[in-house]
Every structure is written in structure tokens, then in C-alpha cells.
Amino acid sequence: MTKEQYIKGIVSNVHCSNKRKKEIKKQLEADIDLRLENGESFEEISEQMGNVLEIAEGFNTSMPESEQTNYRRTKVSRLIIVIIVLLFLLSCVNYWFTAKTYPLENSKIYNQAEVERRIKETVDILDAQDYETLQEKSSVILMPMLTKERIDEARLKVSDQPFGERKSIGEIVCTELVQGSDHYAVGEIKVNYENVSVVYRITIDPEMKLAGLYMR
């Protein structure tokens, strides 16, 4: 072990303020250099002085109360700062992943007219019960769920009787949904049928594929 490593080892294990640590380092350096000047070897000096932890322990048990209090306060302050930074980072991550909505007309990815057209087309395909075409126009993830059985199941949750003939179709209200780096166009449209009124929420992905379907 070199003189520098020896001193560094002691100082890093002493519980006191940084100002005091610098003082201790300077004093230890001066003491050791003095003894080296007197002809002692570093090995003899370090043996006489004791091992790094012993010396540090000596400092720690005899350090004035004010220093020990300062050290504890510094430790707590550092811990608080670390916690604050972690919380800030967590909230940034949370913000990044939380879904946010924006007006679709401001989108740089979607054309509102195109989205509205696709949404209306989806309703037409559903009413025609053309599940094959519906699946073709869907994303890979959604495709397996767009079977006759699952859609009939969803319809039953809206009304226990058949919807009947379509009577009218309302305006489409669209927004852009951003979650992390994913962008979706989401539209809601109200359709009045003979026996029931249904609101469809249809999600379109950047490839203009159907990415979500919800009815109530």
C-alpha cells in the first residue's frame, strides 16, 4: 500500500465533514512526511500508526459531537437528495408512459379526414358482419379477437336484442392518443339502430389499421 492509498483509506472511513477530512488528510500527510524525513520507512510508520480501519475508528470514537452531528446531517441530506432525484426520474418516466390526448387536427401523423373515413368504414363493415374484411383491415394484435363469436359477445353486452336496422349515424369526435412513443387516432361515433343506440370507440394505428374496438 502506498502512502496516498493509506491516507485515502483512513480519510474515507472517518465520519466527519469534508472540511475536516481535508484537514485530517493534510495532517496525516505532514506527520508521515516528517517521520520519513527522520529516516523511518513507510512500512515502519504504518505499523506504528496502525491499520487504516483502526485509525479511522479512533477518529470516529473521539470526534467532537458537533462533527458527528454534521456528518449525520450530511448523510441524511444526501439521502433526501437521492430520494428527490429518484422521485423526479420516476415521475418523468411515469409522465412519458401516461397516455395523453391531443386534438387530431394538430397531428403530424394523422389526417383527420382519412381517420374519419376509416372509422365510418369500420362501422359499415361491422354492420355488414363482414368479419373477414374487418380482420384484413386490422392490426396483427387485434386480428385474432375480431371473430364473429367475440363480436356477438360484445354486442350482447350492449343489448340483449339484435341491434336492428341502422337508422342514423352521428358525427365522429377524434383525438390523438400518445403513450410513450406510440401514437394512435381514437374516434367515437354514435350510431342509432332500430332497437338501440351504440357508441363505438375505434382506435386506428399509424398504418391506418384498426388497433382497438369498443362498443357501449
Place this chain on the structure above:
Amino acid sequence: MNEKYERQMKKGVLDMLVLKLLQSEPKYGYQIIQEMKEKSEETFVLKDGTLYPILYRLEDDKLVLSKWSEAEGKKVPRKYYEITDEGRKALGQIGQVWLTISIGIKKIMEEE
């Protein structure tokens, strides 16, 4: 002898002994360690880790003052400790307490 008890007994008088050694003139840390060892005939062999916190405490209590010497050529600068007027006064008081304690101890220890 049980080292723990020896260490405890010695610990109580170190502040007084350091102040006493500084009574005559300012001294640096290593010098205090050497003198204490020689004058006590090796009864008190202090390590740096024990001496410096004592000096810091005495300085915090304003019983001593410290000052680094000027660097002279290749000579290593030294931090000198000097007793203050308050320190001299405290030494006198502690010395009295020590005498009283010694007499009390002697009376008990000499009892059959």
C-alpha cells in the same frame, strides 16, 4: 492486564496531558505523541487517530489554537497547536480535579 480497562482509565486523562504538554510552547501532532511517550516512559503511547480528535475537541472548546507553519524549501509544513489563556485556566482546574480524584482513589485502593 485487561486492555479495555487500561484504555478506559487512560482515556479520561488524555485531554489534561495534552494541555499540559502544550503549556510550555506550541507543538505539532507528532511532537506531542513523541513527548507523551518519552515523558510517561511509554505509559502513554498515543496513535494519530486518538490524538487528533482530542486536539480538534480542545480547539472547538477554544482551549487551543492551531496554525500551519510556512513551507520552508523542502521542509514539510507542520500544524502547530498552542494553548490559549482559557486553556491554561482549564488546565489549572482540571489539575485540581485530578489531585482530588487521585487522593480519593488512593484512599480506597490502600484499604485492606
